[in-house]
Amino acid sequence: MTTLAPYRSGHRGRDGFAQLLHAEWTKFRTVRGWVAGLAVTALVTVLIGLFSALGSQTSCGDRKCDRAVPVGPGGQAVTDSFFFVHSALTGDGTLTARVSPLTGTRGVEPWAKAGLILKDGTTRGSAYAALMQTGAHGVRMQHNFTEDLAAPPGSWSRLTRTGDTITGSVSADGVTWTDAGAVDLPGLPETIEAGLFATSPSHNVIADGRLGGTKITGGPTQVSASFDGIAREGGFSGGWRGDDLGADSMSYPSLGGGFTESGGAITVRGSGDIAPAVTGDGERVEESLVGAFAGLIAAVVVGTLFATSEYRRGLIRTTLIVSPRRERVLAAKALVLGAVTFAAALAVVPLSRAILRGNGNILIPVPTTTELRVVVGTAAVIAVAAVFALAVGSLLRRSAGAVALGIATLVLPYLLATSSVLPSGAAQWLLRVTPAAAFAVQQSIPEYPQVLAAYTPAQGYYPLPP
Structure with missing residues (x-):
């Protein structure tokens, strides 16, 4: 034993x-x-x-294989769909304009946006900084899709580029200006695209279903905004060009975005969003x-x-x-x-x-x-x-x-x-x-x-x- x-x-x-x-x-x-x-x-x-x-x-018959998901500077999936009226900016410069209240064919979405934007080209997902009017959230200073900052109220907007730094300013009368914020976009190339934009996300109604879960209804929307008092200073070159970025996106299909120019004022209409992607293909x-x-x-x-x-x-x-x-x-x-x-x-x-x-x-x-x-x-x-x-x-x-x-x-x-x-x-x-x-x-x-x-x-x- x-x-x-x-x-x-x-x-x-x-x-x-x-x-x-x-x-x-x-x-x-x-x-x-x-x-x-x-x-x-x-x-x-x-x-x-x-x-x-x-x-x-995945079946490539539905074109899903051909659609790439845009990737932002931080490596995250993004939505980058808007109508862009732009011209080239080489080196430093300043863009100023007064933005009218937003209008929409079926009302204005709370996060519809229109304003000024400086962007590293027209490639979807590229770095940017924007100062914008929104449907229900006042004036915002946003950059690189994920960053969002509330700015003082004012119908006049101004973006100034100094190297890799973009500074935003707002004004109620175009004379007295208030800082809206400054952001750094490391690696910004010498020549970028600067201009005006408009975009509006889908209208979503979110409610609990009868037996639980969430029911989402809605559809794409469009927003319009007019810009006047437009002034360009510094290294701008060329006239205005219009591009419907992301017009082939299934998440935000184009609703005929475009722009018209009359008497020095420009009206821009667009649909989509410039934001992080929380839903989408994939x-x-x-x-x-x-x-x-x-x-x-x-x-x-x-x-x-x-x-x-x-x-x-x-x-x-x-x-x-x-x-x-x-x-x-x-x-x-x-x-x-x-x-x-x-x-x-x-x-x-x-x-x-x-x-x-x-x-x-x-x-x-x-x-x-x-x-x-x-x-x-x-x-x-x-x-x-x-x-x-x-x-x-x-x-x-x-x-x-x-x-x-x-x-x-x-x-x-x-x-x-x-x-x-x-x-x-x-x-x-x-x-x-x-x-x-x-x-x-x-x-x-x-x-x-x-x-x-x-x-x-x-x-x-x-x-x-x-």
Whole structure:
């Protein structure tokens, strides 16, 4: 009969925490069921991602393959669609004009825009700075799509370029001017395009459906504005030219944008938006990780069994005889389980993205740091879910109950909140008070106050930040 050696706290080489970690790792890798569960976690993640990619296969017959998503200076997807009346500006210069109140054929959208803009050419997504009148948000100074600043009121606008710095000024009478802000556009070329613009986003009515979810109705709009008192100073050359940027965009189809010039005044009409893209053609990065949700369920099962199996078979007694400090045992189990689950998830999660892209689908661009956060964060969510299940299993010591509680706590709230079952308010509340809030780490596109959209869990937006 083998006699177990008594516990001695002084033998650090034999019963130290590193030794305990090694023992738990040996247990994990030698139990086929746990290793098989980890393999299932990886397998279902990849397979469901594969099926999702196959189900959303892009057909070039609808011209989707030919449409590139514009990318802004920060690496994010943008909407860059407006009518641009412009002339070349080489070096420093100043553009001044008075902007009339905006008008629209079916009213004026709150974020309809018209004003002055200095832009790095006419390529969609290129750097710019603009000083504009809006439909319901006063005068704004915006640049590079994501940056938005409220400016003092005034019908007169002025943009001044000094090197890479663009300074905005407003006036009520064209005589006394107030600073509206200054922005830097690093790398601005010597010659840029400067002029007048008008654009108006789609009219969207956002409401909760009868059975939950969000209903969005509306359509494209157009806005017009007149500019007079136009003055150009500095390195301007050539006359005015008109371009309908983004006129072929399916998100903001052209409504016949254009301009007319009469008596020194110019009237510009246009549709679209100059803003970050929160919707559009293509798949979000997180949509390629749909298989991670199924992988999380498998990870919950593995984490539960890693705790409950020892209680069911009585092996926990042997473990606690060798290492009586229960919290050290649980810490070692948590580190081993979290590490192996994270490594497995991190290895397979990028495969889903590669499969989606390789199947001809367009992924909406996001900054590299955001994409890294989504991938690594998703793997971390799966790993933490496994550790959470380990904790529940250690408390309940029964596999069925622990798995059921883990799924009810992590999986069910996520399903209810994102599947359009609940009204948006209830869905957001659920993702504030349950551990399913961790899925916010997958949100790749933030909310922007200058863009009206359905910012709900069903649309990929969460009430808490990533």
